[in-house]
Amino acid sequence: MMMKIQKTFALSEQGANDLIKGCAACALHNVALIFPVWLLYALVKDLMGGGGEAGRAAFYSAACLACVAFILATYRFQYNATFLATYVESGVRRIAVAERLRKIPLAFFGKRDLADLTSVIMADCTSLEEAFSHFIPELLGAIASTLLVGAGLLTVDWRMALAALWVAPAAFAVVGFSAKVQKRLNERQMSAKMACADGIQECIEAARDLKANNSEVAYLEGLDKKIKEVESRAVISEFGTAAFVVSASLILKLGIATTALVGALLLVDGRLDLLTFFMFLLVASRIYDPLQGALQNLAVIVAVRTNIARMNEILYHPVQSGESGLTNKGCDIVFDRVGFAYDGGRTVLEDISFTARQGEVTALVGPSGGGKTTVSRLAARFWDVDRGKISVGGMDISQADPEELLSLYAIVFQEVTLFDNTVMENIRVGRKDASDEEVLAAGRLANCERFVERLPQGWQSRIGENGCALSGGERQRISIARAFLKDAPIILLDEATASLDVENETQIQGALSRLIKDKTVLVIAHRMRTVAGADKIVVLAEGRVAEQGSPAELIKARGLYWRMTSLQSRGGRWSLRSA
Numbered sequence: 001m002m003m004k005i006q007k008t009f010a011l012s013e014q015g016a017n018d019l020i021k022g023c024a025a026c027a028l029h030n031v032a033l034i035f036p037v038w039l040l041y042a043l044v045k046d047l048m049g050g051g052g053e054a055g056r057a058a059f060y061s062a063a064c065l066a067c068v069a070f071i072l073a074t075y076r077f078q079y080n081a082t083f084l085a086t087y088v089e090s091g092v093r094r095i096a097v098a099e100r101l102r103k104i105p106l107a108f109f110g111k112r113d114l115a116d117l118t119s120v121i122m123a124d125c126t127s128l129e130e131a132f133s134h135f136i137p138e139l140l141g142a143i144a145s146t147l148l149v150g151a152g153l154l155t156v157d158w159r160m161a162l163a164a165l166w167v168a169p170a171a172f173a174v175v176g177f178s179a180k181v182q183k184r185l186n187e188r189q190m191s192a193k194m195a196c197a198d199g200i201q202e203c204i205e206a207a208r209d210l211k212a213n214n215s216e217v218a219y220l221e222g223l224d225k226k227i228k229e230v231e232s233r234a235v236i237s238e239f240g241t242a243a244f245v246v247s248a249s250l251i252l253k254l255g256i257a258t259t260a261l262v263g264a265l266l267l268v269d270g271r272l273d274l275l276t277f278f279m280f281l282l283v284a285s286r287i288y289d290p291l292q293g294a295l296q297n298l299a300v301i302v303a304v305r306t307n308i309a310r311m312n313e314i315l316y317h318p319v320q321s322g323e324s325g326l327t328n329k330g331c332d333i334v335f336d337r338v339g340f341a342y343d344g345g346r347t348v349l350e351d352i353s354f355t356a357r358q359g360e361v362t363a364l365v366g367p368s369g370g371g372k373t374t375v376s377r378l379a380a381r382f383w384d385v386d387r388g389k390i391s392v393g394g395m396d397i398s399q400a401d402p403e404e405l406l407s408l409y410a411i412v413f414q415e416v417t418l419f420d421n422t423v424m425e426n427i428r429v430g431r432k433d434a435s436d437e438e439v440l441a442a443g444r445l446a447n448c449e450r451f452v453e454r455l456p457q458g459w460q461s462r463i464g465e466n467g468c469a470l471s472g473g474e475r476q477r478i479s480i481a482r483a484f485l486k487d488a489p490i491i492l493l494d495e496a497t498a499s500l501d502v503e504n505e506t507q508i509q510g511a512l513s514r515l516i517k518d519k520t521v522l523v524i525a526h527r528m529r530t531v532a533g534a535d536k537i538v539v540l541a542e543g544r545v546a547e548q549g550s551p552a553e554l555i556k557a558r559g560l561y562w563r564m565t566s567l568q569s570r571g572g573r574w575s576l577r578s579a
């Protein structure tokens with residue numbers, strides 16, 4: 001039961017408990033608001049009964065005070081159980097989503113883009129916060145209190161109770177139908193919003209290319225269309241909600257009319273006393289207030305189902321798991337008949353087998369799209385393979401805890417991610433507990449010193465969002481410094497020296513030679529001269545190993561590697577000149 005509530009509303013165990021408490025608190029508060037009606041009924045009955053005066057004033061004054069105290073106490077309980085609990089839960093939910101994202105395989109991120117994920121963590125969480133602090137407990141509480149008071153009315157006079165209560169199932173039927181329609185409208189509104197957010201993000205990211213290609217106007221016209229689509233979807237959705245809410249409210253109002261009509265008929269027939277008639281009229285005018293109030297927020301409540309579905313997609317997405325405690329003996333990486341497809345799509349790797357030995361540099365080369373990047377990412381279990389096995393020092397990496405496994409790797413990506421922090425802290429990402437001296441030493445080894453000296457505060461200079469104040473080569477040197485600092489036994493280099501000038505590249509190559517001593521190095525390189533000194537070369541073409549061996553062996557074999565080497569040495573003499 002608890003698990004079902006957790007899943008239905010994307011809540012933690014504590015959140016599910018708090019939701020139950022919140023609903024109970026709202027129901028109790030609604031019932032408390034009916035108490036004065038009962039008190040009034042009792043007073044009028046007492047007065048009409050003509051009983052003695054003694055103690056009556058004192059009794060009703062005390063009862064009035066008790067009523068006020070009860071209402072205030074239930075209000076306080078409601079406040080604590082809804083508002084306070086919701087904000088605590090909201091924090092827990094954001095952390096849970098972020099924590100899950102950390103463990104979800106990277107394949108998931110291919111399906112969901114950044115705008116979408118940011119929207120789940122920020123906008124969806126805020127919508128749920130709003131819904132759970134007010135609307136959902138109020139609606140569920142209103143349903144519970146209506147049922148409770150309805151049951152009480154049935155014990156007083158079933159005919160009058162039915163006259164007052166028949167409207168409730170009718171209104172619920174309208175709301176139920178509306179929920180189905182609203183769900184569809186909401187999904188369309190949400191996808192229009194996502195398309196618009198993606199468009200805006202893409203527009204900002206691609207501003208430079210759009211300008212360079214003179215295509216800003218055409219692009220912005222497309223974006224305008226997306227913004228208008230969001231607007232029209234929002235209007236349709238609002239209109240749909242309003243139509244259903246007004247219908248349900250009108251039906252509820254009919255309850256007073258039927259109570260008056262049935263009551264009048266029974267009164268004329270002498271089958272109902274005036275006092276009970278009066279009490280039913282009073283209760284019928286109040287009983288639906290909480291329900292009507294809750295219905296005003298029906299749109300948010302229905303929309304929340306879409307938010308919850310998006311959130312659950314993350315919260316219940318299978319994570320990569322594995323046994324704690326690495327069991328590798330050494331760090332030879334062995335690919336054994338590995339097959340892989342991104343997200344169940346086209347096969348991009350087929351029957352890949354090779355060994356990257358510890359203490360050797362193994363270079364992955366081959367035509368663009370051949371699978372080099374995919375192989376190097378699979379080696380660190382960014383994804384799990386579909387067929388075959390990858391092992392490190394005899395340990396099947398698909399059985400190892402992914403986070404522990406990554407402690408064996410230092411990775412230098414082609415695309416470097418930097419943080420809006422100082423140079424020092426950006427290097428320290430390689431190893432959080434490194435001392436300042438160690439960070440500086442790593443920075444110097446990666447040849448960062450020369451550009452850092454020119455920065456206003458040296459190593460303590462902030463480098464802007466994603467290192468926007470640095471050149472491509474400088475960013476890459478920071479990334480290499482991180483690898484130095486981490487000093488892991490396996491090094492994955494992805495075109496690590498691609499953005500460096502010749503002088504820098506030579507220096508970095510020297511530093512890399514020191515870094516990779518006795519380590520397992522898997523390097524992806526497009527330039528053949530970068531890998532000429534490798535111990536082993538694996539040539540990947542169309543997702544298969546075309547050939548493998550030492551550079552000398554492959555040159556002798558006069559295969560693909562030889563052709564690529566000859567082409568590039570001819571390319572070295574290439575110059576830009578008009579035809």
Ligand SMILES: Nc1ncnc2c1ncn2[C@@H]1O[C@H](COP(=O)(O)OP(=O)(O)OP(=O)(O)O)[C@@H](O)[C@H]1O
Nearest residue numbers: 110342345348366367368369370371372373374375
């Ligand atoms: N995230 C992804 N989702 C789906 N397909 C992908 C993804 N990344 C790469 N691919 C496809 O997998 C194949 C191998 O790509 P990969 O990036 O591994 O090649 P590569 O040899 O590193 O290419 P390049 O030298 O151009 O970087 C390509 O056909 C590519 O289109």
